[in-house]
Amino acid sequence: MKTSKIMVIVLTVLLAITMLAGCSSTPAEKPPADQPVETTFPEKSIDLTILFGAGGAADVIGRKLADGAAEKLGKPIVANVRTGGGGAVGYQYVLGQDPDGYNIVWNSTSICVTYHQGNMPADQDFSAFRGVAKISEEASAIAVKADAPWKNLEEFVAYAKANPGKVTVANSGVGSFNHLTAAAIEDALGVQFKHIPLDSKESVTALLGGRVDAMVNMAFDAIPQVEAGEMRALAIVGTQRIDAMPDVPTMKEQGYDVDLLMWRGIAVPKDTPDEVVLKLQDAFLESANSDEFKEFAKKYSLTVAPTTGAEFDAYMAEQDKMIADLMEKIGLKKQ
Amino acid sequence: MLEYLSQGLGIALQWENILFMFIGTILGLVFASIPGLTFSTALILMIPVTFGLDPVPAISVLLGVFAGGMSGGSISAILLGIPGTPSAAATVIDGYEMAKRGQAGRALGMAVYASVFGGIFSLLVLMLVAPQLAKVALKFGPAEIFALVIFGLSTIVSLSGTSLNKGLLAGLFGLLLTTVGLDPVMGLQRYTFGQSWLMIGIGIMPVMIGMFAFPEIIETFQRAKNNKGVSKEPTDKQVVKASFPTLKEMKSTFLLMLKSSAIGTGLGAIPGTGGPIASFLAYDQARRQNPRCGKGAIEGVGAPEAANNGVTGGAMIPLLTLGIPGDSATAIMLGAFLIHGLAPGPLLFQNYGDLVYAIFISILIIYVMVLVIQFFGIRLFVKVLDFPKVNLMIAILAMTVVGSFAINLNFGDVIIMFFAGLLGYLMKRYGFPITPLILALVLGYTIEDNFRKALVYSDGSLAIFVQSPVSLVFLILALIMLLAPLIKPLLEKRAKADKA
Secondary structure: OHHHHHHHHHHHHHHHHHHHHHOOOOOOOOOOOOOOHHHHOOOOOEEEEEOOOOOOHHHHHHHHHHHHHHHHHOOOEEEEEOOOHHHHHHHHHHHOOOOOOOEEEEEEOHHHHHHHOOOOOOOOOHHHEEEEEEEEEEOEEEEEEOOOOOOOHHHHHHHHHHOOOOOEEEEOOOOOHHHHHHHHHHHHHOOOOEEEEOOHHHHHHHHHOOOOOEEEEEHHHHHHHHHOOOEEEEEEEOOOOOOOOOOOOEOOOOOOOOOOOEEEEEEEEOOOOHHHHHHHHHHHHHHHHOHHHHHHHHHOOOEEEEEEHHHHHHHHHHHHHHHHHHHHHOOOOOO | OHHHHHHHHHHHOOHHHHHHHHHHHHHHHHHHHOOOOOHHHHHHHHHHHHHOOOHHHHHHHHHHHHHHHHHHHHHHHHHOOOOOOHHHHHHHHHHHHHHHOOOHHHHHHHHHHHHHHHHHHHHHHHHHHHHHHHHHHHOOOHHHHHHHHHHHHOOHHHHOOOOHHHHHHHHHHHHHHOOOEEOOOOOOEEOOOOOHHHOOOOOHHHHHHHHHHHHHHHHHHHHHHHOHHHHHOEOOOOOOOOOOOOHHHHHHHHHHHHHHHHHHHHHHHOOOOOHHHHHHHHHHHHHHHOOOOOOOOHHHHHHHHHHHHHHHHHHHHHHHHHOOOOOHHHHHHHHHHHHOOOOOOHHHHHHOHHHHHHHHHHHHHHHHHHHHHHHHHHHHHHHHHHOEHHHHHHHHHHHHHHHHHHHHOOHHHHHHHHHHHHHHHHHHHOOOOOHHHHHHHHHHHHHHHHHHHHHHHOOOOOOHHHHOHHHHHHHHHHHHHHHHHHHHHHHHHHHHHHHO
16 A cells, blocks of 8 residues: 555654654764773763753753863763752762763752752762863842832841841742752841742742742842843842842842852763863863853853862862751751 | 834744744644654754854744644644643544544644634734733732632543543542652652652653553554454545635634633733643633534634644743743743843843844744645645554554653653553543543642642631632632532422422
């Protein structure tokens, strides 16, 4: 039958498309035994695990960074989104693969938070990974609605002090980075908020809809609303002011010691060989330092602050301790 | 506005833009029509492509995938009885019935007509009242969304078929399944048994693929074994003709199309609701209007398709006016805007009015493309049914495995798909309807998430659900839906007694 032949072809093609979408890496070719590893890596495409939603900032920036690094390495880097468990699903996936540099993760502050929250096995904290390179930092902000009575942080603090537990603050849910930031702000200001666990977009909706008094969110989520005159940013949580909102002072400038940054970088399982890590490090640092990436990062209000893998390891250790202390203080630390 | 319109037309009609719209639309149609590949997958694949494009073609290609995907989900829903996307789950009910009766072409024609109707309706709403509607949508907090989704869930009553009890049981089981994974508020693990792949929860797609495909596959093989002749027979012996709804049909369904499109657009505009709930609510409307729904009526195909395409324009409303994406598809689109330095939000209309109008015009062109491609495509699609059914089922079996793996590149999903398939077969055999379970699975997470968030606002007081007028109205409507089958016979009895 002619039609059935056509159908066989059509179905085969459809199936092939499905398979292509399913397979993301080409099968491994064993390197010849007499050749040293450092000269041959990478011999096939590299799988980059992205921990957060497709199309979100983490995803898009990760892909852009990987594009540049792949060019340098001469093999494709395929980004695969493995979300869930505040990053735990993706982290555990990468740790479950061979430590050969072909499985890397677009790591962030989430490794510390999700571990201490108890979503990672006890022996898989940040030190189960090895830093390839730290790439970027992002500041967060505390913002209120444009027609709110508080013109600045001082007035807001005064109101919050007079009404303990009354001021509603949207953060991104229990144990999220924004929740930690909100708790750190609370601690530094000496006030008590009522935390409303909404994700970053729901927080914007809730603030614009007048259901919460303030939100603590990544500065990036507040910028378009502040520019449009819908919100007022009271303070930047970070080491310095940000370009998109130059008039908004940092917490530190206003006399409060809150310094929490969302950082991102590339990491691999800790037993990955030195020469492979170095090769990856060079490629990713070059990509991060390119004008093209810096230009791109600017659109997401991301500060490109690259460091080497060794420095990244030390930084992660330091951050992990700070985050553990903070989570202990607000009763979120499970391990 | 006229100035923007002419500038927008100039941008939208550039050949590069038209080309990318076309690529996007085809991609959306193909991905959505293959069970296991959703248009969200296609959107993700397109992200790196948009890096190198100008803003309008970049957004056009994504819009094409979105609109093509919403309408393409109906193809496999009708022909194979497996919805290509969660939004097409309601389309299966009548669409597949029609296909079984040799009216696949008619059902596909209606689906295309309804898709384009819903899409263009939502575009008009987007162009005319977007800022006003966005303000209304902002009023939907957790309490209101919870009540709205409960109302959506109450349509289980009309989806249950012969036995309401079995339908409700299936629905409850679906709700139970949504508790697997990390809980939405505290992030605690529930029923994960230490397995990291269960932290994501029980996915909708693997369950849907398994439950809709397996019963059909198993039954076909059983029939083929009992009766050797069947294996050589084409799936459908009748001549399948591709046909669009007649003028008369268009007239008789016009009001329903309008209502369904409005439901879709409205729900699309509320962040956190979206396609599946809109299509089930619209299906429920169709069911009220036409008692033949459920047995293969064009209304049952048209209503959900008009609604899920209405969602496309609706979802663009909070995205463009507030910069808030309402679902995963618009979240990816937000990314495309930002890559090009355009921040959607109140300033977009002021600073880039020409681009906004170019997007509007692109949506219109995309729907014309959907219409044309599908019109010619139907002739090709229905050929699937000429294929010997046993062979077709073998191909589907292979695709269920590959498809469920492709969703998250997670083998756990394949396991879930197999169990769901087995359960689906048993449920069908013992007369339990599958659709209520799917509906509950789609809505369960949203229900719990919003319920618990609302309680955080109110310090644990349930009063928040009745103090908000919007929430109260939806809850009462849901209650009426649930109680109607119980009260109706009583009222009728009384009316009879009064007469006597």
